[in-house]
Amino acid sequence: MIEILNDDQLSRARRAGALVGAILQTLRERAAVGTNLLELDQLTGEMIRDGGGVSCYVDYAPSFGNGPFGHYVCTAVNDAVLHGMPHDYALVDGDLLTLDLALTVDGIAADSAISFIVGETRDPADVALIETTEEALRAGIAAARPDARLGDISNAIGRVLKGAGYSVNMEFGGHGIGSTMHQDPHIANNGRAGRGYRLRPGLLLAIEPWVMADTDKLVFDADGWTLRSATGSRTAHSEHTVAITENGAEILTLPPK
Template sequence: MIVLKTSRELKIMREACRISANALKLAGKAVEPGVSTWEIDRLVRRYIEEQGATPSFLGYGGFPASACISVNDVVIHGIPHKGTILKQGDIVSVDVGAVFEGFNGDNAYTFPCGDVSSEAQALMDTTRESLYEGIKAAKAGGRIGDIGSAVQRYAEARGYSVVRDYVGHGVGAKMHEDPSVPNYGTPGRGVRLLPGMTIAIEPMINQGVKEVKTLADGWTTVTADGKLSAHFEHSVAITPDGPVILTLPD
């Protein structure tokens, strides 16, 4: 069931999204050679809790950390570890969510660790821009397929593949709500976009094949061919005046 948010609920959700965005910004500043993903996760949790919020991911379905931190060929759901030390040239996808007064904010960004290869930078640039292409298509009266089609066209035109196994989603009182928001699709198809809907648009774009596999820990999802993957995400409100990005940092 799709839940349309009231103006009061959107106001609360904006604060959850602001906290999530600031936590993600803080994580990005910490991405440096020699830093462990565990240290970054600690920073994220401390900031969210200092803001009077709760990390959305901690304990969600049994996930053991406050942020998903996915390095290089890890697509999503990377578990932070003390032994995972970032090195020069890594690309680091950080996914962060916060719950504030019963509402969730959710966002992700892929950060370069020091200087990265031109190939890695091109993948990150394309994934980020495909997100904004999807957001531009998220107009009231349109369809979910408009969003996925915009993301898919942009990424595939540049030689990349779009992950099919994981998609975006509605977000609000629950971290994952209806509708699903695929990063591929056909314009004019799918659920109609209505004012009051809040969705998380999150392209996961691979350098090689679109197929992925999940490791033995049940969470860490990697590219099937070992090539790089990038992940960007914003929580977005559908309004009569166009899409509004909620997850913007201070």
């Protein structure tokens, strides 16, 4: 299903996006050396409730998962990149942490992810991973214009990721979003320009480039959720929810100024 949102739904999407952006900014500030992932998860749940939102993750049970996710935020550390299940782990200096958050406000969802380094130690290779996904996200958003094609977004992302020397996994990517968290269309992180669904105002998209340092292969943790690089290499993931408007893509999940 591909939804085209009306003005009222877009207004609710903006509120959802603002809450996602604010929560992720707070979590980034709280994610210090010694902070436990379960503390971040608990704080996320409190902020979602206080902000009038509803978690998209607690009861989320897709075909690839191992039962309901049961947590409020995805916390992927170092070689983990997607669906990182919070667990009893205290962050250490130099950890590369990805936080991925989706919630609804008044029945409309927004979804965003950030990657950053905890503490003072900054490996240049980790910095390059993060900066590349952020650059690819900017490129994908710039390509998301009315009457453009989905392939234009995928091509823009893939050119940045491959141009930086990374291989691209095609199993997981961006997606449509609206009254539910995951909808059609799928947005691959590489593709051919000029192909695929034509974008139109009212379409809501979660654009999310992610990479692993030296592979495009994923493996599952025993928890049935957390996806890691098959080689144990570091990973990064950047995501925004955008609304296609007459003037281009409006980013809904920016942190507060």
